[in-house]
Amino acid sequence: MLLIDHRGMAFSLDDRILAEADKATFNIPIDLGAADKAAGKVVPQIIMVITGPQDIQAAAFSAPTPAALLLPRILDEIDANRAEFSATAKYFRLGG
Incomplete structure (x- = not known):
């Protein structure tokens, strides 16, 4: 799970997920x-x-990373694995 901010920086939110059944x-x-x-x-x-059916190693990062660099790496890894993955995105705004 990623957050992409208004500056185009990606942040991993994986450690903030609480998974239940x-x-x-x-x-x-x-x-x-x-x-x-x-x-x-x-x-x-x-x-x-x-x-998807397995972890994406390119998506395992801890420091903020430019989305323009990260997203192509994720896509390349998905293509290389030839596995079925899906993505969902939700846009929202802060402030106002």
């Missing part, structure tokens, strides 16, 4: 920076979940 939940403390808050900015965010 029939559902999974997560909680992330996310807020605008002080300057963005003061300016009344509204910034786009994307949550992306990729599921």
Whole structure:
């Protein structure tokens, strides 16, 4: 599970998922920076979940990573494994 922020940086949310037998939940403390808050900015965010029969090694990262570098690596690994994966993304906005 990834968060992609308004600057195009990807953050792994895998360690925030609480998986149960029939559902999974997560909680992330996310807020605008002080300057963005003061300016009344509204910034786009994307949550992306990729599921499949095995872990994607390219998606195992700890430091924020540019999505423009990360997403092609994930896609290359999926293509190389020739397995069925699916992805879902949800757009939302912070601020306003």
